[in-house]
Amino acid sequence: MSTPASFDRGHTDDLMSFLAASPSPYHAVANAAARLEKAGFRQVEETAEWDATPGGKYVLRGGAIIAWYVPDGAGPATPYRIVGAHTDSPNLRVKPVPDTGAHGWRQIAVELYGGTLLNTWLDRDLGLSGRLTLRDGSTRLVNADRPLLRVPQLAVHLDRSVNADGLKLDKQRHMTPVWGLGDPREGDLVGFVAEEAGVPAGDVAGWDLMAHSVEPPAYLGRDRELVAGPRMDNLLSVHAGTAALTAAAEAGTESGRVCIPVLAAFDHEENGSQSDTGADGPLLGNVLERSVFARGGSYEDRARAFAGTVCLSSDTGHAVHPNYAERHEPGHHPMPNGGPILKVNVNQRYATDGTGRALFTAACERAGVPWQAFVSNNSMPCGTTIGPITAARHGITTVDVGVAILSMHSARELCGAEDPYLLANAVRAFLAG
Numbered sequence: 001m002s003t004p005a006s007f008d009r010g011h012t013d014d015l016m017s018f019l020a021a022s023p024s025p026y027h028a029v030a031n032a033a034a035r036l037e038k039a040g041f042r043q044v045e046e047t048a049e050w051d052a053t054p055g056g057k058y059v060l061r062g063g064a065i066i067a068w069y070v071p072d073g074a075g076p077a078t079p080y081r082i083v084g085a086h087t088d089s090p091n092l093r094v095k096p097v098p099d100t101g102a103h104g105w106r107q108i109a110v111e112l113y114g115g116t117l118l119n120t121w122l123d124r125d126l127g128l129s130g131r132l133t134l135r136d137g138s139t140r141l142v143n144a145d146r147p148l149l150r151v152p153q154l155a156v157h158l159d160r161s162v163n164a165d166g167l168k169l170d171k172q173r174h175m176t177p178v179w180g181l182g183d184p185r186e187g188d189l190v191g192f193v194a195e196e197a198g199v200p201a202g203d204v205a206g207w208d209l210m211a212h213s214v215e216p217p218a219y220l221g222r223d224r225e226l227v228a229g230p231r232m233d234n235l236l237s238v239h240a241g242t243a244a245l246t247a248a249a250e251a252g253t254e255s256g257r258v259c260i261p262v263l264a265a266f267d268h269e270e271n272g273s274q275s276d277t278g279a280d281g282p283l284l285g286n287v288l289e290r291s292v293f294a295r296g297g298s299y300e301d302r303a304r305a306f307a308g309t310v311c312l313s314s315d316t317g318h319a320v321h322p323n324y325a326e327r328h329e330p331g332h333h334p335m336p337n338g339g340p341i342l343k344v345n346v347n348q349r350y351a352t353d354g355t356g357r358a359l360f361t362a363a364c365e366r367a368g369v370p371w372q373a374f375v376s377n378n379s380m381p382c383g384t385t386i387g388p389i390t391a392a393r394h395g396i397t398t399v400d401v402g403v404a405i406l407s408m409h410s411a412r413e414l415c416g417a418e419d420p421y422l423l424a425n426a427v428r429a430f431l432a433g
Contacts, residue, residue, distance in 0.1 A: 011243070011421040012227060016217035018239045019229050023129035023212035025063025025087035025267045026141055028235055032242045032265065033060060036067055039246040046286075050294040056249050059287055063087050063267035064277035066287045067242075069249040073258050076297025079308030080288060081431045082262040082396075083244060084279065084386050085237035085315065086269030089230070090114035090409045092121060092151075092175065094128075094189070094209040100176065101184030107176045108149060108189055110211065114270030118169045120410040121211075122153040126177060130209035132197055142197040142209070149177035149211055177211065213411045225417050226336060232413040236403055236420055237314035238265045244427040251432065260291070261431035264311075269386055279386035285394055310359055311398040312430050313351060313387030314423065316413070317341045317374045319404035329377045334404035336416030339370035340423045343385070343400040351387035356399030360430065367429035369422045372404065401426075 022028035033043065041056030054074065058067035064087065068080070095109040112118075125147035132140045151174075156162060169175065180187070193209060194201040217229030241263045248261040268278035275281055288309075292302045320333035334341045342360055343350040352360075364371045376382040391398035403423050406414040 008421060009417065011424060012417050014243075015236065015239050015420045016227065016229060019217050019231055019235055022231065022235055023127065023143055023145065024131070024141075024208075024210055026131045026139075026208070027129060027143060028087040028238055029060055029063055029065040029265065030141060032065055032067075032238060032263075033058060035242050035246065039249055041067060041069070041249070050290055052295045059283075061283060062277040064283060065265050066262065066284060067245055068260055068262040068287070068291060069245065070260055070291070070295070071252050071258060074260055074295070076292055076295045076301035077304040077308075079259050079305050079310075080262050081259045081433055082264055082284075082309065082311040082390075083237075083241040083427050083431065084264045084266070084311050084313045084390055084398075085241050086234045086266045086273075086279070086386060087238055088114065088267050088270050089233055089235070090116040090270050091411075092116070092126075092177070092211040094130075094207065094211075098189040098209075099184050099187035101178075101187065104181055105178050106180040106182050106184050106187045107178050108187075109176060112171055112175065113210065115409050117407075117409045117411070118171070118175060119167055120407070120412065121175070122151050124411060125150060125214050126211040127214045128193060128196075128209055129212050130207065132193065132199065132204050133206035133208075134199060134203045135205045136203075140197040140199055142193050144193065144196045145212075145214055147214055149179045151175055151177045215412065219417060220414070226414055227417050227420075228412055228414050230412055232403075232405055232415055233316040233408055234269070234314075236316060236415065237423070240420060240424040240427050241265065241314065243424045244431050247428045248431040259431075259433035262288070266386060269315075273386060273389050279389045280393065284390070288394075306394060306396055309394075309396040310356075310430075311387070311390050311396055312360065312427060313385050313390060313398055313400045314427065315343075315385045315387075315400070315402045316405045316408060316415075317343055317402045318408060319406050319415075321406060327377060327380060329375050332373055332375050334372040334374050336404060336414075337418040338372045338404070338416070339364070340401050340419065340426050341372045341374040341404050343374045343387075343402060345376065345382045347382070348388050349382040349384040350400035351385075351391040351398035352400045356397060359397075360399050360401055360426070363430040364426050366432075367425040369426045369429075371426070374404070
């Protein structure tokens with residue numbers, strides 16, 4: 001099956017803007033919410049009573065967002081069609097006592113978040129972003145998107161064996177960024193970010209801050225057929241899911257089948273999903289159940305709705321690496337611009353089974369989108385996603401899919417320029433039911 005003739009680079013341009021504007025999970029959900037608001041969705045508070053009105057709604061909690069569209073004609077037992085993703089990416093996160101340093105250098109104490117590919121953060125211009133929590137309980141986003149930090153690598157003259165023996169980094173000693181000269185006690189990172197956010201430093205009671213690369217996303221290659229950028233794992237899927245959900249809301253029930261499309265973008269996937277905003281927490285289940293009950297449903301209706309529900313767990317996967325092809329399964333070599341990948345692992349590191357494969361391939365056929373199969377080399381441990389967690393926690397059919405990339409968990413990843421568009425179209429067809 002060939003790539004749709006209507007491929008529009010505008011979708012990828014928009015993804016690149018979304019990546020640049022979303023240096024933290026908190027910015028990602030704020031940007032997704034803004035797009036949903038523009039499409040007519042409205043935020044509902046978890047502490048408020050929900051009503052049965054149709055239309056688009058969403059819940060924000062920290063770095064997670066759950067959004068859904070109730071079409072006219074949906075009943076209490078109407079099943080859901082969910083696209084699941086995550087908003088977090090491996091990076092460097094600021095410690096509770098941030099100001100440190102030695103030998104005349106001011107530095108920022110950081111903790112490694114997720115499966116960080118350490119060397120990709122060396123000698124890279126870094127900004128600071130995240131959220132501040134104020135004494136009154138409110139939060140403020142902060143994004144100092146300019147070169148502030150740098151993790152300097154040791155010069156080859158002082159490590160003559162680095163090219164022969166490989167780079168060896170101590171996570172505690174070697175990954176502390178510098179951000180100036182002088183007495184570390186006078187660094188005052190909290191005062192700096194408070195000023196950036198436009199609030200008094202004395203009002204800041206807590207923070208969730210992280211470093212990010214300030215180099216913007218860019219097309220790469222002679223024919224601009226590739227895209228390089230940060231946080232594709234997994235904001236690429238968050239962006240695709242947001243676009244597909246707004247499209248599903250605009251289409252309403254024209255597909256002829258009534259289902260409730262849902263976007264579930266969780267935080268903390270990169271460290272196990274066990275949090276109140278992670279896929280292993282109660283957030284998604286609570287939202288879906290409350291939606292059933294708000295429409296006058298019973299526990300029986302809830303059970304029927306969940307039994308008919310399908311989740312598309314969308315996350316990035318591995319494209320075949322031209323320099324390390326032996327690390328891949330010989331019969332499964334996904335390529336950039338070959339369409340989304342269907343991820344399979346019989347040990348349930350991915351949740352896909354034959355039924356899920358049929359559902360996803362049918363969506364791809366309706367969208368005119370090519371697809372590829374991915375399975376890991378038997379000698380290599382397989383990664384995992386929110387897919388198995390979602391299936392086990394909620395008892396719903398789940399399919400693992402994504403886009404094939406290189407340099408996963410790097411500060412800067414690489415994908416095909418057409419694949420974000422192809423994934424979004426496949427997800428849109430899936431959400432239509």
